[in-house]
Amino acid sequence: MLGYYLELAIRSLRRNVALTALMVTVVAFGIGASMTVLTTLRAMAVDPIPDKSAQLFVPQIDAWGPPTRPGATTAGYKLQDQISYRDAMALMKAHRAVRQSAMYGVALDVVGPDGVPFAVGGRAAYADFFRMFEVPFRQGGPWTASDDQGAANVAVLSAKLANRLFPHDDPVGKTISLSDHDYRVVGVLDAWNPVPRYYDLTQGQRNGGLADAEDVFVPFSVAIVRQMQISGTIMCNARLGAGWEGQLASECIWLQFWAELPSAAAARDYKAFLYNYAAQQRQLGRFHWPPWVELRDVHQWMALEISVPDTLRVSSAVAFGFLFVCLTNAAGLMLARFSGRAGELGVRRAMGASRWDVGLQCLVETAVVGLPGGLLGVGLTIAGLASQRALHMVPGSTAAVSRATSLDGSMILITVGLAVCATVCSALYPVWRASRVQPAWQLKTQ
Amino acid sequence: MEILPILSALRRNKVGALLIGLQIALTLAIVCNCLSVIEQYRERMARPSGMDESNILSVNNTWVGQPEDLKSRTQADIAALRSMPGVLDAEATSGFPLGGSAFVLGISVKPDQKQPTASTAEYLVDEHGLAVYGVKLVAGRWFSAGEVKDLRMGDDESAPSVVLTRNLARTLFPAGDALGQVVYINESPPIRVVGIVERAQSPWASFTQSGTSPENSIFLPHQFIGGYASYLVRTRPGDLASVLAAVRDRLYAVTRRRIITSVTPYPEIRARAYQSQRSLSILLGGLCALLLTVTACGIVGLVLYWVAQRRRQIGMRRALGARRVDIVRYFQLENLLIAGTGAVLGIAIGLAGNTWLATTLILSRMSVGYIVVGAIIVLALSQVAVLWPALRAAAIPPAAAIRDL
Secondary structure, eight states: HHHHHHHHHHHHHHHHHHHHHHHHHHHHHHHHHHHHHHHHHHTTSSOOOOOTTTTTEEEEESOSSSSSSTTEEEEEEEOOOBBOHHHHHHHHHHHOOEEEEEEEEEEEEEEEETTEEEEEEEEEETTTHHTTTTTTTTEEOOOHHHHHHHHHEEEOOHHHHHHOOSSSSTTOOOOEETTTTTEEEEEEEEOOOOSSSOOOOOTTTGGGOOOOSSSSSEHHHHHHTTTTSSSSBOOOOOOOHHHHHHHSSSSSSSEEEEEESSSSHHHHHHHHHHHHHHHHHTTTTSSSSOOOOEEHHHHHHHHHOOOOOOOHHHHHHHHHHHHHHHHHHHHHHHHHHHHHTTHHHHHHHHHTTHHHHHHHHHHHHHHHHHHHHHHHHHHHHHHHHHHHHHTOOSOHHHHHHHHTTSHHHHHHHHHHHHHHHHHHHHHHHHHHHHHOOOOOHHHHOO | OOOOHHHHHHTHHHHHHHHHHHHHHHHHHHHHHHHHHHHHHHHHTSSSSSSSSSGEEEEEESSSSSSSSSSHHHHHHHHHHHHHHHHHEEEEESSOSSSSSEEEEESSSSSTTOOEEEEEEEEEOOOOOOHTOOOOOEEEEEGGGGOEEEEETTOOOOSSSSEEEHHHHHHHHHTTTTOOOEEEEEOOOOEEEEEEEEEEOOOOGGOOOOSSSOOOOOEEEEEESSSSSEEEEETTTTHHHHHHHHHHHHHHHOOOOOOOOOOEHHHHHHHHHHHHHHHHHHHHHHHHHHHHHHHHHHOOOOOHHHHTHHHHHHHHHHHTTTOOOHHHHHHHHHHHHHHHHHHHHHHHHHHHHHHHHEEEEEOOOHHHHHHHHHHHHHOOOOOOOOHHHHHHHHSOOTTTHTTTT
């Protein structure tokens, strides 16, 4: 029966090509506009590490306390999103998680094979970083815990940097010069660029986390010894003391910290440990306020830290308004089409078709409009994403943005599905009206 | 006279009319909001930065390794830049209008103030600053070489003297007597106001609304010495392109052990600062055009069907003596009724949406002008859209009334 309806639908749509084309185009434009923004929004909320996102946690400790300035309100009082060197070292020393790492972004330079120095983004972290975040290695592996302790001059390179520095031979074991100091390469990563770059969202906050992973990784202890400058955000609640020592001793927050806790029980224990740590700091006279600590997993952290750019929020609202107008439009056209065919439907009813049969026939007809609308919508979404890139609507690194704003198979299916669903939904009332056609009346006017 | 029959006809076509009205409402709500955003952005982008924009370029430089002798390196670079043909002046800066980054600090007029009077951007400059930025001094004087001292990361920013923008001077001293007064920065010793410049926008002025603080900037006589250096170069009029082409080689001639991350002419810096706003304007403008097209097409489609549906009635009216123009007028009036009702609803939705939009994009509320312009656009469009179906209706011969019977 459905096959017959399909045939009827196609025949009826072909009878008025202009109107059918108009409906298909209207649906396609609405779908194209909304899927363009939906694709971009999805990229900012996608789970970057699905199998471990519930086991990786960011500990937050209130090291600044409520605002003390007279007249200041507690409205903006929230936990800091990074931690100070003092607290990071205390957590590393306690070693209460299965894996843990304090880390920060560093700006380095390296001399290329042509002798010309260039800047590279680096990250100072502990050896646990690589296993914790399931970073894939092409050659070699992470450095060891003893390298961390001994501040060994070792480095791990991204595939991109390794290919640039050593185009022909195996980089592992070779020496590179980073900001005028020699480091031995112990490992080379495979392609790895999580979008969003969840492990450090500080630079990505304003651009929805669409920053690139770094190109070189060095032990945290080495970065501290070498006084590597922060490439990221440092925030202070008091005047910064002089020099590097001043920064390390200060309450300024500039480090990210992650802990791997494989079970809910482990997470509970860790939070209790954090609470006790804050309580102990209060006893020692460092904190003058009740302990306040939180433990956020990857999802919670992203929800907290990633804010969709304002311009994108506005264009999303406009795009969905546009979709709504398009669907209202399609509904109107559908209503006109079915009421114009009341006679034909009346004949079918008179010959024994039930209301359901007529309704189903009309629904099939709308779905037939929705399908090409969706397919054309895929094309328009691709065009929309391209123009979004051309206009730099989504700030962030080129690689991350183009990955975030490309249409994969599942999104294509969603697009077509959404088009069919939306068209059918918008046609529900017209279809209902068509199914209530009075056969006798229609036959009389024939 | 024709309103009553139109209303009774509409009563039989409630849903169709509702759908058109709803489309008109949403279209109007979106279009007037978009127009308001686009126009406010256009005004924002037209504000001058206060600098000699067409003759300035910026160079970002970092050193290989972590050299100790930053001061002498910076001095050597500056000397090299100043010696270039076509260069009027140059210096190392901590930031500049629309540059994106700079130090921000609170400035007070009393030493023991708990809350600073204003928050301001801070530009660290030497005695060449006035010539390099190309800002216009309207009162007092610029810094002398003797006032300039070195400033390293974490050093105390206090200085003997400061130059304010006119805007900030008015905020701090509403009486207009800023020159010669003292101000305080983060509990610093008193700093004397020695000069006032006409205008110098803050580095983040592109995100800031007019009337708040996009022109809150101060100049302090400091030579900033940090791991990275940003040089500002002002060329002679017409020499920007030649200096732009030669500046990398000139700096490499001083030393190769450096990374020049960017050399950017000021117009490009301005374009970049306003990039997201320009992009959003283009996007919203495009969406509005599409939206209007879609709405117009919808009206044409639906009214064509109404015409077909009422073929017999129209023929009857014609047979009873109605002229063609009466038929056209009927459909136009009907459309005006629907679109007018839709527009009233659209204004309500538009105003509600504008509350959210204005807070999200930090803009002022939509003015009545945009509502009026939007309503005129939408109503005119729907009248144009209905014209073709109405003319087709008018072409129906009176005989149609009898033929179908």
